[in-house]
């Protein structure tokens with residue numbers, strides 16, 4: 001039995017799906033589990049003060065470096081602070097930086113990308129050229145340098161990372177829009193006298209939205225990783241404010257005595273990142289199927 | 295082909311020019327006063343003015359840029375106000391370490407990702423494919439710092455297989471110990487690369503295997519293995535190559551977390567150090583260097599594209 | 610559905626060839642799809658002698674490509690279900706392992722694909738694309754294979770073959786590329802050549818050149834050819850016999866001469882009338898026959914062509930006509946309750962008024 005035979009195209013390539021297996025791509029159980037996890041993290045971090053948690057910055061020298069106990073479900077750190085509460089409050093930093101920065105990127109890069117793909121011409125050429133040059137620039141280095149010299153409170157980090165993401169967001173959104181901008185429904189809308197704004201928001205946006213959301217989520221994941229890296233360099237929010245990155249970074253000192261310290265924030269971050277990626281990817285796959293039906 | 299490369303080379307120079315402006319102004323527009331850094335906050339205004347004059351910092355900024363660019367083109371990136379080392383010598387010390395790291399990690403990554411992608415693409419949705427696709431998701435969600443923390447915990451603290459942070463040994467001093475210390479960081483960097491390479495190549499292989507010319511190759515009686523390596527791999531490796539270029543460019547300085555955490559004195563380490571010491575010139579030099587490497591790498595990749603896919607150089 | 614086989618005697622055969630090369634019996638090929646099972650080939654039987662030429666004609670979607678790929682055993686396995694039998698030169702193809710098929714592919718059966726733009730590997734030089742099967746199936750060394758490749762390119766009419774052999778496909782025009790695919794197919798002198806619409810992507814003058822080239826090469830090599838097309842004009846002068854396909858079945862088959870002299874099926878006639886005009890863009894989907902092709906997942910009861918047929922009766926709509934011999938000529942088989950009255954055949958070159 002040939003392996004390639006299983007993959008090779010059939011007489012009608014358009015009729016065969018890419019695996020040679022006939023099943024509709026649908027979001028699976030994991031999608032819902034992880035979507036639930038994201039919702040849980042978001043809700044918990046917003047409602048943190050209402051959850052009856054211990055003060056995340058409250059030191060307690062009678063209970064330092066403990067593993068999980070009934071009093072501290074996830075244990076305590078080197079100052080006896082409750083890890084559960086710090087993980088939940090720490091999520092706020094990741095969420096604000098991740099979603100905030102990508103929102104900034106989307107507002108500017110996304111709008112530019114859609115307009116450029118729709119209008120084409122000089123605007124498109126110019127913005128695209130600029131984006132190419134900006135992408136050649138080592139954004140990561142620039143981000144660290146600017147964060148270090150300009151100051152690293154959470155809002156500045158969000159703004160800097162957001163701005164740095166604009167050229168990439170621009171390119172992705174432009175590419176996604178381009179494939180729709182020349183379709184009949186756009187030309188039809190134009191010939192019926194629809195305004196550009198109306199076409200962009202009513203005709204194009206709904207079509208590119210799944211692709212954009214998918215990229216947005218994966219982008220949020222990358223930004224969260226970047227925030228963590230900054231924390232390791234001491235360039236994220238300053239202690240004692242909890243962030244996942246800070247917590248993992250601080251855990252290194254006590255790694256041999258208390259590995260729990262590293263485990264829980266890492267786990268929280270890992271699961272959150274996997275969830276974002278998985279949801280983003282599922283959206284894209286489901287989208288692809290609809291795309292090929294057109 | 296020659297014309298294509300010539301055009302690319304022109305674009306390369308234009309981009310490098312813009313990048314040099316970007317680097318220069320990025321550093322100069324940032325807050326911070328080099329006279330304060332050098333003389334301390336309490337020196338007299340006169341001394342500061344003298345120093346500014348010495349450093350050429352009192353000239354109009356465009357003039358400063360041209361002087362700086364002229365120096366850069368002659369290989370003079372300046373001398374750190376802080377450590378008094380020339381930026382060029384800092385680069386000369388750090389870059390070989392990054393080259394070593396990149397080589398080891400990329401050999402690891404490609405050596406794992408390519409065979410895995412091929413095996414997965416042969417039977418999409420088969421057991422191997424599902425296992426590797428799922429694990430690639432997990433690996434995607436593992437930032438380098440988490441991997442380091444746990445690798446150190448397991449391999450250095452518990453099993454003492456690899457030395458922990460801060461035990462870097464230069465290659466010239468003891469190649470064997472040097473390799474030993476480089477394995478851990480190389481693994482960490484490889485993990486991120488494997489995910490990218492595996493996913494791209496698998497996807498591209500699966501769509502290449504749908505192509506009519508693969509059916510045609512089968513109709514000649516060629517073996518699956520031959521078809522995979524000779525007919526499918528090459529047209530499928532374009533995105534892999536592009537990604538490898540970007541990725542390697544990113545690793546040159548992007549390895550900073552790994553280098554900083556394991557105290558390996560590569561570029562990323564030097565970068566973080568000079569940022570923390572507010573050493574503008576060194577930051578500027580490293581940024582420029584990395585930008586140039588990224589741009590040149592992309593140029594090389596464009597060139598490799600024309601070899602991999604002869605259609606590209608056609609227009 | 611036809612249980613009977615197409616009878617062989619009476620077809621003109623070349624004097625030096627005897628015996629059957631290919632015998633297809635009640636072949637059914639279907640695909641699993643999200644909407645259900647597509648019966649792309651539904652009970653086809655045919656026979657082909659050595660050196661003979663068979664034309665397979667049918668409108669778009671009638672199953673010609675699936676049939677020819679079934680004969681080669683070249684369909685994706687996961688979604689394909691097959692039954693019936695295909696015996697090629699003593700080897701059963703249905704259910705055969707790839708290992709067995711690979712000894713036939715390229716060496717004894719070869720295929721010229723529909724679209725020369727997509728069937729050549731864009732990143733492999735012409736030379737390798739020809740020599741790889743030579744190296745595989747013959748004992749030639751590299752230099753001999755290269756020399757053979759150059760001479761093959763010469764035989765298919767490519768000027769300065771010594772230089773061309775170093776080219777990549779994109780450096781050749783469409784017609785040249787199709788010549789290259791023919792050279793590839795002929796490399797190991799196969800017994801059977803399957804040409805699946807070998808000229809649809811090309812412009813009309815080139816089409817004629819390629820088809821003439823195929824005929825002359827066939828004659829030199831005593832090779833059997835199955836020429837697949839949706840254009841009756843193409844097969845009229847270049848085939849010994851013709852099988853007309855509709856909805857995955859053969860609905861009429863006889864010698865080429867007789868078919869054009871006395872076609873029985875209204876569908877065949879409609880097909881003839883819809884022969885693409887010179888001015889049509891190439892590979893226009895044939896919509897010239899009124900109505901839509903039948904749904905292959907839930908085929909209508911009765912004759913599949915009935916909903917589109919002018920002479921359809923209630924019997925046609927409820928009862929499927931079997932493929933049976935014409936009273937006047939037992940080698941002329943057709944599946945129709947209301948065949949056209951004898952002698953109404955159109956001539957190949959003139960286009961009659963639409964039905």
Ligand SMILES: Nc1ncnc2c1ncn2[C@@H]1O[C@H](COP(=O)(O)OP(=O)(O)OP(=O)(O)O)[C@@H](O)[C@H]1O
Nearest residue numbers: 010011012015640647649669670671672673674675
């Ligand atoms: N792999 C497949 N999976 C599902 N359906 C298929 C597959 N291959 C072919 N089909 C269907 O089988 C039917 C016959 O297709 P086929 O390609 O054989 O037609 P054709 O006669 O060659 O048409 P054309 O003249 O357009 O080439 C079509 O309805 C097609 O959609």
Ligand SMILES: [Mg+2]
Nearest residue numbers: 673674723806
């Ligand atoms: Mg076809």
